[in-house]
Amino acid sequence: MKSLSVIELSKLYGINRQTIYNHINKGILSKNSDNKIDLSEAIRVFGEPTIKMDVKEPVKVDSPSSAEVLLLRQQIDMLKNQLDDAKDRESFYQNQIETMQRLLEAPKNNMSMFADQKPESNIATDHQLESEPKDDGLTTTEPKENPRIPVPEHIEPELKKRGFLSRFFLPNG
Numbered sequence: 767m768k769s770l771s772v773i774e775l776s777k778l779y780g781i782n783r784q785t786i787y788n789h790i791n792k793g794i795l796s797k798n799s800d801n802k803i804d805l806s807e808a809i810r811v812f813g814e815p816t817i818k819m820d821v822k823e824p825v826k827v828d829s830p831s832s833a834e835v836l837l838l839r840q841q842i843d844m845l846k847n848q849l850d851d852a853k854d855r856e857s858f859y860q861n862q863i864e865t866m867q868r869l870l871e872a873p874k875n876n877m878s879m880f881a882d883q884k885p886e887s888n889i890a891t892d893h894q895l896e897s898e899p900k901d902d903g904l905t906t907t908e909p910k911e912n913p914r915i916p917v918p919e920h921i922e923p924e925l926k927k928r929g930f931l932s933r934f935f936l937p938n939g
Contacts, residue, residue: 769802778815
């Protein structure tokens with residue numbers, strides 16, 4: 767690719783040299799190792815030159831607007847695909863909701879057969895259970911023997927604890 771000096775670039779694009787130096791200092795435009803600016807770098811920053819210059823190699827350059835249009839078209843296609851996927855998910859979930867509603871409505875028709883039967887006792891509405899005193903565990907009404915813990919008939923007395931040396935030197939007992 768052809769490299770241009772700052773003076774050649776200013777003549778080619780018809781801009782001031784100070785503008786080119788400002789772009790280089792800001793990092794918008796870069797120079798190569800021999801302090802010249804590559805033509806592709808100048809086209810990226812300033813666009814196609816209005817004055818045609820003699821270029822030995824044929825250069826095919828897309829204008830910045832066509833690259834933007836291509837990118838926007840790709841984004842539009844991606845968004846259309848996402849929208850189609852969302853519509854498919856919505857119809858699937860709507861079908862699932864309708865199926866669940868049909869399943870919930872089915873037992874209501876059979877409830878008329880069960881209406882004649884007596885319902886099972888409900889603890890919340892049963893008044894007989896409320897008449898019994900409730901044991902809150904804080905007060906003792908009458909001592910009751912715990913049926914779960916068996917009391918042994920014969921209990922051996924507990925032996926006195928002995929120290930380390932007394933185990934060896936004193937008799938058992």
